[in-house]
Amino acid sequence: MDDRFSSLVELLKGHNVIIQTHDFPDPDAIATAVGLKELLAWRGIESRICYYGRIEKTNTKMAASILDVTLYNAEELQDITENDYVITVDGQKDNSNFTELKGKEVACIDHHPFVTEYRYSFLKHRIVGACASLITEWIMEEGMPIGSDLATLLLYGIKMDTRNFCAGVTHCDLKAYDFLLEKADMSKLYKLENSALDLTDLRAYGAAIENITIYETVGFAYIPFECPDGLIAAVSEFILSLSSVRVSVVYANRSGGLKFSIRSESSRVNAGKLLHTALKDIGNGGGHATMAGGIIYPEYMRQFGDKSHAQTIIRNRIMQIYRVMTEEA
Ligand SMILES: [Mn+2]
Numbered sequence: 001m002d003d004r005f006s007s008l009v010e011l012l013k014g015h016n017v018i019i020q021t022h023d024f025p026d027p028d029a030i031a032t033a034v035g036l037k038e039l040l041a042w043r044g045i046e047s048r049i050c051y052y053g054r055i056e057k058t059n060t061k062m063a064a065s066i067l068d069v070t071l072y073n074a075e076e077l078q079d080i081t082e083n084d085y086v087i088t089v090d091g092q093k094d095n096s097n098f099t100e101l102k103g104k105e106v107a108c109i110d111h112h113p114f115v116t117e118y119r120y121s122f123l124k125h126r127i128v129g130a131c132a133s134l135i136t137e138w139i140m141e142e143g144m145p146i147g148s149d150l151a152t153l154l155l156y157g158i159k160m161d162t163r164n165f166c167a168g169v170t171h172c173d174l175k176a177y178d179f180l181l182e183k184a185d186m187s188k189l190y191k192l193e194n195s196a197l198d199l200t201d202l203r204a205y206g207a208a209i210e211n212i213t214i215y216e217t218v219g220f221a222y223i224p225f226e227c228p229d230g231l232i233a234a235v236s237e238f239i240l241s242l243s244s245v246r247v248s249v250v251y252a253n254r255s256g257g258l259k260f261s262i263r264s265e266s267s268r269v270n271a272g273k274l275l276h277t278a279l280k281d282i283g284n285g286g287g288h289a290t291m292a293g294g295i296i297y298p299e300y301m302r303q304f305g306d307k308s309h310a311q312t313i314i315r316n317r318i319m320q321i322y323r324v325m326t327e328e329a
Pocket of ligand 1: 028029090111130131161
């Protein structure tokens with residue numbers, strides 16, 4: 001498929017254009033959307049950026065406000081019609097993290113495995129480390145001049161999605177890095193990278209540290225209050241960073257039930273399968289081999305009686321599956 005920027009411009013001419021990121025956008029999704037908006041504006045096409053959910057973390061909020069570009073919560077955009085053209089970025093229509101928008105999805109720019117049956121009129125899709133690298137590639141090809149703020153945002157998006165150039169990096173990401181490095185503002189980038197925590201986040205870390213228990217190489221920690229998914233995941237990564245832990249299981253209260261985030265650095269333990277099996281019949285869980293999420297529904301929590309009894313049952317279930325997985329291999 002022809003994935004040149006000029007073909008996208010031709011397609012969009014004369015239409016209202018909406019750039020939609022995945023729900024709860026992360027820095028890569030935001031960098032991609034803002035970079036695309038600037039590219040389109042440079043070629044005379046106005047667009048608006050929107051998302052469903054919220055922008056959750058402090059550094060993501062900071063990244064979103066580096067440039068003076070409005071990111072609309074989709075609920076605020078009441079004037080979208082069926083005739084408006086939507087570009088989905090950093091994800092695809094029909095993904096579970098893409099709430100349906102009223103307009104017509106005509107184009108997609110994404111770096112995730114392509115899973116939708118939906119036929120876009122325009123597609124720029126490649127498996128690379130970050131979606132922002134695909135936008136940077138266009139910026140380079142088109143010769144669009146960019147300022148330090150946009151360069152900083154794009155570079156930050158790429159660094160976040162590649163875990164600092166350690167995961168899923170391709171030549172496309174490295175070329176983008178090379179191009180952006182001399183243009184980006186390194187002190188702003190440093191500030192973004194070192195503002196990952198809110199003071200209130202520390203409560204979750206504190207609670208998890210208080211009650212962490214380790215069985216064999218599995219670290220369990222409970223956060224006895226409600227917190228956003230991203231924070232539970234961050235605490236789970238933190239627990240995994242302990243040298244004696246190879247699988248981390250962190251769970252927090254969620255409207256009467258429990259919300260889980262699990263990580264595995266053991267090639268024998270598939271995190272997604274582990275959680276899927278452990279939560280069968282009492283909730284829902286699944287994900288990748290190294291990271292997964294899940295939930296126990298409130299109605300099942302009641303059947304367990306008190307919370308500490310529920311925790312024992314869950315821990316036993318997880319350890320049982322863990323042992324089968326580690327012995328199998
Ligand atoms: Mn991404």
